[in-house]
Amino acid sequence: MTAVDPGQAGTGAATDPPLLSVEDLKVEYRRGHRVLQAVSGVSLSVRRGETMGLVGESGCGKSTTGRAIVQVERPTSGSVVFEGTELTSLGRAELRRARVGMQMIFQDPVSSLNPRRRVRDIVAEPLDIWGRADGEERQRIVHTMLEAVGLDPESAGPRRPREFSGGQCQRISIARALVMEPKLLVCDEVVSALDVSVQAQILNLLEDLKSRYDLTLLFIAHDLAVVKNISDRVAVMYLGKLCEVAPSETLYRAPAHHYTKALLASALEPDPSAAGRPPALQGEPPSPLNPPSGCRFRTRCPRAEDRCAAEEPLMREVAPGHTVACHFPLAGAVAPPVAPAS
Amino acid sequence: MTGAERYPAVPTDAGAEPPLLEVEDLHTTFRTPGGPLRAVAGASFTLRQGQTLGVVGESGSGKTVLARTVMGLLAGDNIERNGSVRFEGQELVGASNKTLRSMWGDRIAMVFQDPMTSLNPVMRVGQQIAEPLRIHLGLDRAEARATAVSLLGQVGIPSPEERARAYPGQLSGGMRQRVVIAIAIACAPRLLLADEPTTGLDVTVQAQILDLLATLQDERRMAMILVTHDLGVVATRTDEIIVMYAGRIVERAPTPSLFASMAMPYTEALLGSTPRLANPSHTRLAAIEGRPPDLVSPPPGCPFAPRCRYAQDLCRRAAPPLVAAEQPDHLFACWFPLGGRVGPSPAEPVGAT
Numbered sequence: 001m002t003a004v005d006p007g008q009a010g011t012g013a014a015t016d017p018p019l020l021s022v023e024d025l026k027v028e029y030r031r032g033h034r035v036l037q038a039v040s041g042v043s044l045s046v047r048r049g050e051t052m053g054l055v056g057e058s059g060c061g062k063s064t065t066g067r068a069i070v071q072v073e074r075p076t077s078g079s080v081v082f083e084g085t086e087l088t089s090l091g092r093a094e095l096r097r098a099r100v101g102m103q104m105i106f107q108d109p110v111s112s113l114n115p116r117r118r119v120r121d122i123v124a125e126p127l128d129i130w131g132r133a134d135g136e137e138r139q140r141i142v143h144t145m146l147e148a149v150g151l152d153p154e155s156a157g158p159r160r161p162r163e164f165s166g167g168q169c170q171r172i173s174i175a176r177a178l179v180m181e182p183k184l185l186v187c188d189e190v191v192s193a194l195d196v197s198v199q200a201q202i203l204n205l206l207e208d209l210k211s212r213y214d215l216t217l218l219f220i221a222h223d224l225a226v227v228k229n230i231s232d233r234v235a236v237m238y239l240g241k242l243c244e245v246a247p248s249e250t251l252y253r254a255p256a257h258h259y260t261k262a263l264l265a266s267a268l269e270p271d272p273s274a275a276g277r278p279p280a281l282q283g284e285p286p287s288p289l290n291p292p293s294g295c296r297f298r299t300r301c302p303r304a305e306d307r308c309a310a311e312e313p314l315m316r317e318v319a320p321g322h323t324v325a326c327h328f329p330l331a332g333a334v335a336p337p338v339a340p341a342s
Numbered sequence: 343m344t345g346a347e348r349y350p351a352v353p354t355d356a357g358a359e360p361p362l363l364e365v366e367d368l369h370t371t372f373r374t375p376g377g378p379l380r381a382v383a384g385a386s387f388t389l390r391q392g393q394t395l396g397v398v399g400e401s402g403s404g405k406t407v408l409a410r411t412v413m414g415l416l417a418g419d420n421i422e423r424n425g426s427v428r429f430e431g432q433e434l435v436g437a438s439n440k441t442l443r444s445m446w447g448d449r450i451a452m453v454f455q456d457p458m459t460s461l462n463p464v465m466r467v468g469q470q471i472a473e474p475l476r477i478h479l480g481l482d483r484a485e486a487r488a489t490a491v492s493l494l495g496q497v498g499i500p501s502p503e504e505r506a507r508a509y510p511g512q513l514s515g516g517m518r519q520r521v522v523i524a525i526a527i528a529c530a531p532r533l534l535l536a537d538e539p540t541t542g543l544d545v546t547v548q549a550q551i552l553d554l555l556a557t558l559q560d561e562r563r564m565a566m567i568l569v570t571h572d573l574g575v576v577a578t579r580t581d582e583i584i585v586m587y588a589g590r591i592v593e594r595a596p597t598p599s600l601f602a603s604m605a606m607p608y609t610e611a612l613l614g615s616t617p618r619l620a621n622p623s624h625t626r627l628a629a630i631e632g633r634p635p636d637l638v639s640p641p642p643g644c645p646f647a648p649r650c651r652y653a654q655d656l657c658r659r660a661a662p663p664l665v666a667a668e669q670p671d672h673l674f675a676c677w678f679p680l681g682g683r684v685g686p687s688p689a690e691p692v693g694a695t
Binding site: 057058165195196197198199200201203204207222223224225226228229230231232248249252262263264266267268269270271272274275280281282283284 | 400401500514515516517544545546547548549550552571572573574575577578579597598601611612613614615616617618619620621622623624625626627628629630631633
């Protein structure tokens with residue numbers, strides 16, 4: 001991706017250094033003598049106070065990107081700068097300290113909570129580990145946090161995770177993530193396993209907590225409507241690479257990448273008048289073990305030409321804050337500059 | 343809801359044709375240590391050939407139990423079934439296992455949510471499709487094999503010859519669900535029950551699978567019951583929709599009528615809590631606070647009343663019956679329905695508790 005500053009969306013002023021800046025991030029796995037590149041050069045910056053959505057189909061590398069950002073998975077190469085600190089070169093002890101400011105919550109809230117511990121101890125665990133608070137102070141923080149996520153501290157505190165529903169367990173996970181007062185919260189498919197009514201509760205809760213605690217969110221999900229609802233900007237990922245980044249309204253109103261358009265057209269809207277639309281996209285993504293040459297989407301793209309196979313499209317700006325990696329972008333398509341050979 | 347009411351049949355153009363499936367006042371109760379759990383409490387509907395019925399509800403609403411009871415899949419000492427399920431005129435509630443087994447696969451088939459657990463992981467997919475063909479249709483090995491390959495092609499699997507030799511683990515989630523569908527349609531059933539057939543699949547694959555089901559249905563004049571939690575799945579793919587809450591049918595209407603004018607506050611709340619692409623970012627979602635009631639000891643009155651923004655005293659005292667207002671085919675169970683409708687009169691003797 002070019003070093004284009006992505007636009008004016010979000011609450012942080014465009015001149016502030018981003019809270020999180022990811023450059024050419026790569027994550028590879030060895031499969032015998034072959035190499036599977038789950039993330040192939042992702043660059044992304046997230047400003048203070050904004051919510052960045054990361055959307056794509058399963059296997060596109062969006063979760064791996066999230067995990068590599070918080071260094072749960074050490075990236076093969078690339079740079080992750082969080083609050084001015086380069087995380088990829090840190091040793092274990094330094095990394096632990098730097099990581100306090102970034103927390104991650106996952107899709108399955110039930111399995112991410114220790115079934116044998118009481119809710120109040122689960123939420124207090126980070127405080128205990130870091131020796132941040134004990135006694136009354138610890139109790140007070142846990143109380144406040146449980147209340148903030150919409151649980152009754154008195155009744156929920158002494159109980160264990162199995163006594164709670166999926167939505168309530170997700171609230172407990174959120175409370176635990178927030179207890180260390182992180183700056184960045186990475187949410188990996190946090191509402192995908194929940195019923196719509198509970199999903200709405202959790203999305204509303206995240207919005208409330210975000211403004212209450214000045215959080216910055218990286219929100220990873222496959223559901224386009226959910227991502228649009230919560231995000232200021234959205235990045236679309238396909239087969240290990242970003243294909244488009246834009247303010248969320250722009251992305252949904254005027255997608256520039258053919259893949260984004262196809263994804264939007266596949267979304268099932270609760271509206272009978274959408275009947276009879278032709279299927280947006282045939283087939284399935286190719287294997288990341290053997291990605292197509294040039295543009296990775298070309299094998300399924302309605303607009304693909306010879307050039308798309310020969311030459312990889314680079315990320316470039318088509319409008320302020322709107323970048324796309326496509327030789328033939330949609331809508332107000334700009335004549336593509338000659339891309340340097342790579 | 344009382345058990346005694348008869349609901350008006352949904353009028354269709356093919357008035358002379360008898361319905362394929364008639365479900366009447368169906369109850370499914372699980373005996374639990376805490377007392378009887380009424381998972382389905384009085385469901386009635388009919389389904390005609392070639393029609394699609396959507397069953398929508400959240401987890402625990404009874405939608406899956408309803409589908410499985412209809413199919414006769416729930417049996418056991420701790421399960422009590424009452425009411426009637428007539429398929430092509432034959433009563434299935436209380437039917438012998440032998441009768442049911444002759445129906446399953448042959449005339450009624452089912453597609454479940456998780457294709458990995460419905461397939462045998464150590465059997466090639468071609469063989470898994472061929473098996474019911476040999477059992478139900480009496481095809482020989484070679485015929486069954488050829489038909490299996492042809493079915494794989496019909497469900498949109500590329501190079502079916504080769505894929506027939508694959509094991510489920512070698513296929514993607516979308517491909518596995520196609521295999522499950524191929525097995526389900528192998529013996530040309532008259533009715534397909536699809537329980538969350540696309541949940542867990544990617545949006546693009548989801549659209550493909552739903553299109554596939556619709557095409558197969560058209561070609562074969564097969565009726566379908568599509569069970570889902572997602573209003574987006576049923577909006578464009580069904581003729582009629584049933585909305586379930588706490589084991590009861592709370593609204594039942596032709597699909598266009600349901601979306602054009604919802605009568606039941608629960609249906610409205612469900613739609614309001616769904617994020618929409620058409621809405622601007624950061625639109626506050628109308629979440630339904632609280633949780634569905636405990637089905638072992640449900641509250642008196644309307645089961646949705648504790649979470650309903652329109653609830654009044656009457657709602658907490660008496661359960662509203664499922665009735666129609668000006669449109670005979672649009673039923674709702676609400677004392678104070680939406681859209682300027684007139685609710686049922688509470689003076690009528692209803693099963694208030």
